[in-house]
Amino acid sequence: MSKFSLSDLSLLRFLASQLQKPRGNFGKLLMTKLFNFGNAQLINATLISMDLHADDCYLDVGVASGKSIKIASSWITTGSLYGIDYSSEMIEYCKKNFPHSRCHFVHTDAAHLPFADCSFSKISTINTIYFWENPMEMLLEIRRVLKSSGTFALSFSGKAKMNKFSAVTKHGFFIYDGEQIETLMVKAGFSEIHRQDFSGKFIVPGDHIIIAKK
Ligand SMILES: C[S@@+](CC[C@H](N)C(=O)[O-])C[C@H]1O[C@@H](n2cnc3c(N)ncnc32)[C@H](O)[C@@H]1O
Numbered sequence: 001m002s003k004f005s006l007s008d009l010s011l012l013r014f015l016a017s018q019l020q021k022p023r024g025n026f027g028k029l030l031m032t033k034l035f036n037f038g039n040a041q042l043i044n045a046t047l048i049s050m051d052l053h054a055d056d057c058y059l060d061v062g063v064a065s066g067k068s069i070k071i072a073s074s075w076i077t078t079g080s081l082y083g084i085d086y087s088s089e090m091i092e093y094c095k096k097n098f099p100h101s102r103c104h105f106v107h108t109d110a111a112h113l114p115f116a117d118c119s120f121s122k123i124s125t126i127n128t129i130y131f132w133e134n135p136m137e138m139l140l141e142i143r144r145v146l147k148s149s150g151t152f153a154l155s156f157s158g159k160a161k162m163n164k165f166s167a168v169t170k171h172g173f174f175i176y177d178g179e180q181i182e183t184l185m186v187k188a189g190f191s192e193i194h195r196q197d198f199s200g201k202f203i204v205p206g207d208h209i210i211i212a213k214k
Helices: 010-020 024-038 040-049 067-072 088-097 135-145 159-164 178-187
Strands: 057-061 080-085 103-107 120-126 146-157 191-197 207-213
Touching (some): 067 080, 135 178, 146 178
Parallel strands (some): 120 146
Antiparallel strands (some): 146 207
16 A cells, blocks of 8 residues: 655645735635735845835735735835735735735736836735746836836745755746845846845845846
8 A cells, every 4th residue: 555645635735825915715825924924024024134115116016915015005104005916816805905006916827017117116925936937028028117216026935945845846836045046036137236135143044135237
């Protein structure tokens, strides 16, 4: 008789697909809590690195539960905050939970941002790169809508950390180390690229935040 293996469970495949694109009530009720709790430190560290100002026009790509918008809204007190996601459930959740006139949520794919060139002073994308088959497409689109003086932050967990969760991440995740993403960002035309690698003594070991200018 073959040995029962946890990695064979379709539950892990299901969890991987919910991380990639949260769906249904499971997405709305459970995944939002998981993102709010599990990703809060990296989101917070990313926003601190971006040096947000009261009048910024900020976009978060792959906004999910809206945690980034919630935290950023305490700094951005006169500007505007936008979140996009290709999960209709996440956009519905954000619209219900952040019904403020300065917060806007749009249901769209990151490959096609429905904004004019040079619209945003700050853009982030956090824990999303693993799901992009062609990340260059998204990076070029993000660069297009970033103002010429704007700042872009891309945050993610690196190879070493993600491989520890291989039971889940082997189901369709694209996994990178910091250098690979930095190289991609150079190719996409970003400049003044600065990478922060968090190691064991920091609160988010194994994570990377890459800050860049247009
Ligand atoms: C793992 S969650 C992370 C959410 C949030 N940024 C955080 O760190 O908690 C990834 C989110 O990105 C969204 N996403 C992934 N690929 C996307 C794409 N191509 N366009 C728009 N949203 C995308 C998913 O729907 C999901 O809500």
